[in-house]
Amino acid sequence: MQHFSAEDWITYLNLEAHPEGGFFQRSFRSLEEVPERNRVLYTSIYFLLRSGDVSHFHRLQSDELWYFHAGSSLSVHIIHENGEYEEARLGLNIEKGEKPQVLVPKNAIFGSSLSQENSFSLVGCMVAPGFEYEDFELFTQKELLKDYPEHEEIIKKMAYVTLPE
Template sequence: MNQNQADYWIQHLNLEAHPEGGFFKRSFRSDEEIQSKARMLYTSIYFLLRTGDVSHFHRLQSDELWYFHAGSSLSVHIIHENGEYEEARLGLNLDKGEVPQVLVPKNAIFGSSLSGQGTFSLVGCMVSPGFEYEDFELFTQKELLKDYPQHEEIIKKMAYETLPEFN
């Protein structure tokens, strides 16, 4: 797989840059809203990372399901609420420990990066209730190292030194 294949998916799926890193496009959203709060029942996006891209450590207030679509396998790095670190490998090579879908539990801190030597990974992510930026929290290395010093190596790889500006 080469960089042109990543560009193919970015162009044909009309993906745009995501603030946490990588590229995305909302692919589905529910027409239903949760009664207690006016919001979508679920949302789903395509998400693409290229070689060198990182989906930086962040947290959501809802569970998020990840589904593998194309390209190289993807590592989903998760720091669970109890402080334990897990690397889930999203892909289709089951003999090498990959799985075609991964659940990231609500309130876990997580990010993703390419697992292998490929040039891109295209996945889908579904959140219920539907994604809202008010439920999205990015972290700096300093913030995470204060609470999880035992995970310094992965935090320095997956967290921003300084948070980017985004709308």
């Protein structure tokens, strides 16, 4: 198997910069709809994160399933609706607690990061009901620290100081 770099994957999959951090490209969009939500049944993207970058804390109004594809394992940092923090490890090293799939429940605040230097992680993310930008919320450190002061360390690592323009 040929080993691709992050830049190879970005080029091959035609990935673009994402407002939360990292790179993405939509891969699938359902043709079926969920009428009561005015959304398609599901959407799916490729998402690539390089070491040194973070996918900043954000929230969706739908469940999101993450699937590991290539590179290094990834930490998905989740603040659940009840305020509990969880670090889910996405990868293939089962002996170290990694899982090849991770669920982020709707309305959770979450982001992702890599711990291995000089690496990247390529994952797939499926949102059901389907993703729409109007359901996407990014957060500042100040906003999150007001509601979750007990998670200050991870909030300062994973949330923007000021939102990008």
